[in-house]
Amino acid sequence: MSLFSLVYAERNAEVRAILDGVDCPTPKRVEEILAQSETCDGLELSDLAELLQAGATESAYEQFEMLRAYTSARWRIAAGNSVRYVAPIYVSSYCVDACPYCNFSALRKDTVRHRLNLDELQREIQSVLARDARVVELVYATDPEYDTRMLVRDITCALEAVRELDGGGVLLCTEYLSSQAYQALADAGLRGIVQWDETLDQQAYTRWHSASPRKADFRTRMDNHDRALSAGLEVASGALFGLADFRYDALMQVSRVRYFAEAYGRAPFVMGTARLKPIAGRELHLATSVSDRAHETALMVYKIALPHVGRWLQTRETFELNLRNMLDGDVFTYSCGEVQPGGYTQINTNSIAGAQFGVNEMERSYVDSELTNLGFRIDYGWMTAPRTEALAAR
Numbered sequence: 001m002s003l004f005s006l007v008y009a010e011r012n013a014e015v016r017a018i019l020d021g022v023d024c025p026t027p028k029r030v031e032e033i034l035a036q037s038e039t040c041d042g043l044e045l046s047d048l049a050e051l052l053q054a055g056a057t058e059s060a061y062e063q064f065e066m067l068r069a070y071t072s073a074r075w076r077i078a079a080g081n082s083v084r085y086v087a088p089i090y091v092s093s094y095c096v097d098a099c100p101y102c103n104f105s106a107l108r109k110d111t112v113r114h115r116l117n118l119d120e121l122q123r124e125i126q127s128v129l130a131r132d133a134r135v136v137e138l139v140y141a142t143d144p145e146y147d148t149r150m151l152v153r154d155i156t157c158a159l160e161a162v163r164e165l166d167g168g169g170v171l172l173c174t175e176y177l178s179s180q181a182y183q184a185l186a187d188a189g190l191r192g193i194v195q196w197d198e199t200l201d202q203q204a205y206t207r208w209h210s211a212s213p214r215k216a217d218f219r220t221r222m223d224n225h226d227r228a229l230s231a232g233l234e235v236a237s238g239a240l241f242g243l244a245d246f247r248y249d250a251l252m253q254v255s256r257v258r259y260f261a262e263a264y265g266r267a268p269f270v271m272g273t274a275r276l277k278p279i280a281g282r283e284l285h286l287a288t289s290v291s292d293r294a295h296e297t298a299l300m301v302y303k304i305a306l307p308h309v310g311r312w313l314q315t316r317e318t319f320e321l322n323l324r325n326m327l328d329g330d331v332f333t334y335s336c337g338e339v340q341p342g343g344y345t346q347i348n349t350n351s352i353a354g355a356q357f358g359v360n361e362m363e364r365s366y367v368d369s370e371l372t373n374l375g376f377r378i379d380y381g382w383m384t385a386p387r388t389e390a391l392a393a394r
């Protein structure tokens, strides 16, 4: 099996060397890079670093607007765009890890925790299917109760519910698992995994995760996508912006996706775009905080670098920001079950105390009308084999 950890040192050194010497591009230089992106088979990382630098430079407003105009013209037509819908269903909020940016951290004693039993899981699934969702993502914290047998049980339950639905499928978001576990889950009918790398900056990663008994293992976690891809699963990849220099995270993610293409002949079905947000009402004033401009630049650079891969626009962001950035083929979810187990069926009535983080839950009718105005529709049943392959192809 190919492993990203075996090429990590080389990729890390390449990205750091590029960032050491990067300057903010002039508008003319942005024009050249964008023109080149249409004729070559993927821009060089050094070109992408220049575009990212425009997002990090306060005075480069014109360059930023050029990126916006380019991506909108290329991937956002007047009508007929679609975004793919995924319904996250939180199954457990018990966690042994202690990420400081998450309310499920084992150190947060005030979090109201819950673990869905099978009846409750079925009710949550039926609740999202009643709202037309067909692709469900089962979400777990690092809960030791969930061994492979339990995950197979839950996946089987979800699959039974979506099996007959055109374009339906089941995704999984858990801690990193073994190759044997992924093989068993793939055999049970799982289609793919969702995992953000948080950051591939090892120093920053260790700073954020040293108190987490499972998650502290940077290398084993880094190779998780390899184990899933080798088992035949689709993967969603990405960084959590804000833990380290966003330019480093974005370039390493592009490098990683290119590695997936070389090693497995396919790309992730979506790029995650999560960004660190205040937790429990506390603003985090960090040197690595990512402004809206920087964040939106990273989203556009992903699309320019990886034209066939959509981005997963996050409900942690405002609807206005997501509408500004939405492009054909992205993933967009307007309801996340209040990011806690039982959120769709209101098992916990004190919703804030049980949520993983703050999100913007929205009414479907409002979302539909705003999206229609912009020429978008929501695709609920997108997980057909040929379409998934096309989305994952480079």
Ligand code: SF4
Pocket (backbone or CB within 6 Å): 095, 096, 097, 098, 099, 102, 103, 104, 105, 106, 140, 141, 142, 215
């Ligand atoms: S981010 Fe995941 S691993 Fe970390 S505390 Fe939250 S649920 Fe646990």
